[in-house]
Amino acid sequence: MPKMTVKDVEVKDRRVLVRVDFNVPLDEKTGEITDDNRIRAALPTIQYLTRQRAKVILMSHLGRPKGKVVEDLRLGIVARRLSEVLGQPVTVAPDCVGSDVENMVATMKAGDVLMLENLRFHVEEETGDASFAKALARLGNVYVNDAFGTAHRAHASVSVIAQYLPAAAGFLMEKEVENLGRILENPAQPFAALLGGAKISDKVSMLENIMDKVDYVMVGGGMAATFLQARSYEVGQSLIETDMVETAKRLMELAQKEKVNLMLPVDVVVADEVSNEAQVEIIPVENIPKEKRIVDMGPQTISNFSRALRRCRTIFWNGPMGIFEIPRFARGTQELAKLLAGLEAMTVIGGGSTAEAVSDLGLAGKMTFVSTGGGASLEFLSGDKLPGVEALPDRKWEREID
Ligand code: ADP
Numbered sequence: 001m002p003k004m005t006v007k008d009v010e011v012k013d014r015r016v017l018v019r020v021d022f023n024v025p026l027d028e029k030t031g032e033i034t035d036d037n038r039i040r041a042a043l044p045t046i047q048y049l050t051r052q053r054a055k056v057i058l059m060s061h062l063g064r065p066k067g068k069v070v071e072d073l074r075l076g077i078v079a080r081r082l083s084e085v086l087g088q089p090v091t092v093a094p095d096c097v098g099s100d101v102e103n104m105v106a107t108m109k110a111g112d113v114l115m116l117e118n119l120r121f122h123v124e125e126e127t128g129d130a131s132f133a134k135a136l137a138r139l140g141n142v143y144v145n146d147a148f149g150t151a152h153r154a155h156a157s158v159s160v161i162a163q164y165l166p167a168a169a170g171f172l173m174e175k176e177v178e179n180l181g182r183i184l185e186n187p188a189q190p191f192a193a194l195l196g197g198a199k200i201s202d203k204v205s206m207l208e209n210i211m212d213k214v215d216y217v218m219v220g221g222g223m224a225a226t227f228l229q230a231r232s233y234e235v236g237q238s239l240i241e242t243d244m245v246e247t248a249k250r251l252m253e254l255a256q257k258e259k260v261n262l263m264l265p266v267d268v269v270v271a272d273e274v275s276n277e278a279q280v281e282i283i284p285v286e287n288i289p290k291e292k293r294i295v296d297m298g299p300q301t302i303s304n305f306s307r308a309l310r311r312c313r314t315i316f317w318n319g320p321m322g323i324f325e326i327p328r329f330a331r332g333t334q335e336l337a338k339l340l341a342g343l344e345a346m347t348v349i350g351g352g353s354t355a356e357a358v359s360d361l362g363l364a365g366k367m368t369f370v371s372t373g374g375g376a377s378l379e380f381l382s383g384d385k386l387p388g389v390e391a392l393p394d395r396k397w398e399r400e401i402d
């Protein structure tokens with residue numbers, strides 16, 4: 001990676017301020033962490049730093065407290081889980097800035113890990129306030145950004161702070177940028193984008209950016225209904241983005257111009273309601289009844305997509321192929337996940353739900369790379385510069401450490 005990484009900076013006995021993305025999903029009722037992948041994904045950087053005898057100060061946001069203290073969004077629960085997987089104590093600070101925190105930091109020993117309180121308890125985090133960034137910077141001698149999932153935000157702890165400390169990327173950030181970068185720079189061909197999920201609007205600029213690089217675009221999930229509508233099929237009660245029908249038409253024209261094979265479902269699973277008790281049937285896309293909705297792709301579509309995917313050497317997958325949260329509607333998602341897991345191709349998974357589906361099937365380790373960034377990975381593949389990455393100094397430019 002052209003940016004400075006944690007290996008390029010002296011960290012021994014230094015206070016290393018690490019921005020991580022520990023914005024983990026919490027159970028609505030119990031408040032327990034339902035998926036700790038984001039915590040585990042940051043372990044290589046944290047373990048490297050403790051082994052190098054750095055003083056590790058972690059900072060993260062959790063949820064959307066919108067500038068106020070929200071008791072349920074304190075990072076204590078995250079610190080406890082981190083402590084378990086790390087196998088060492090993780091102290092939690094009462095806040096993320098201020099003299100109490102500065103005093104705590106001053107007593108840290110080499111190899112200690114301290115977790116600052118939720119950054120978003122301060123409104124200045126999201127507004128990218130310079131004095132808040134400076135107050136954070138005072139806590140460390142070095143800044144490391146390992147929060148790829150937040151790298152598309154120009155927040156105080158993500159980009160602004162990099163002006164005030166020697167800065168570098170963590171290992172997760174490095175891996176994300178390298179893997180997603182390979183997709184944009186020199187993907188082995190044939191290259192397929194397998195797209196599903198709820199909405200087209202999230203994915204338009206990514207699709208536009210990769211259209212001249214891909215050989216196939218395969219559309220499933222809720223998105224497919226808008227494309228089918230654009231081709232004048234009846235889609236019944238399916239999830240539709242009415243204002244995206246024209247965009248879908250434009251994308252299909254663009255695909256044709258770029259000689260991209262844009263594949264849509266030929267058959268679908270429709271249901272009368274979104275529940276496990278629903279009446280379901282498998283039908284060709286020509287025959288969708290007015291009172292039904294698309295909930296998954298059909299077997300012929302799974303087989304069409306599979307045949308094309310087997311030929312590919314690079315596959316980027318974003319968005320589940322159906323309402324996979326309901327087991328009966330998870331077949332398309334599961335079948336394609338299994339197929340990808342068995343391929344030699346470079347397989348890159350982006351998007352929170354897609355990553356969750358793949359990891360629930362125990363297949364995450366069989367993919368080339370599962371991105372921890374939903375929005376960030378889409379923005380990256382849209383060709384946008386991510387503030388959190390841009391703010392890091394280039395490798396050749398080595399600053400003196402204070
Ligand atoms: P990701 O988080 O992987 O980026 P999205 O956020 O784009 O994916 O979409 C995930 C959501 O899309 C899931 O909650 C899933 O239920 C929904 N979805 C998939 N297929 C359909 C469909 N046919 N109709 C409605 N929603 C769908």
Ligand code: MG
Binds near residue numbers: 351352353374
């Ligand atoms: Mg999502």
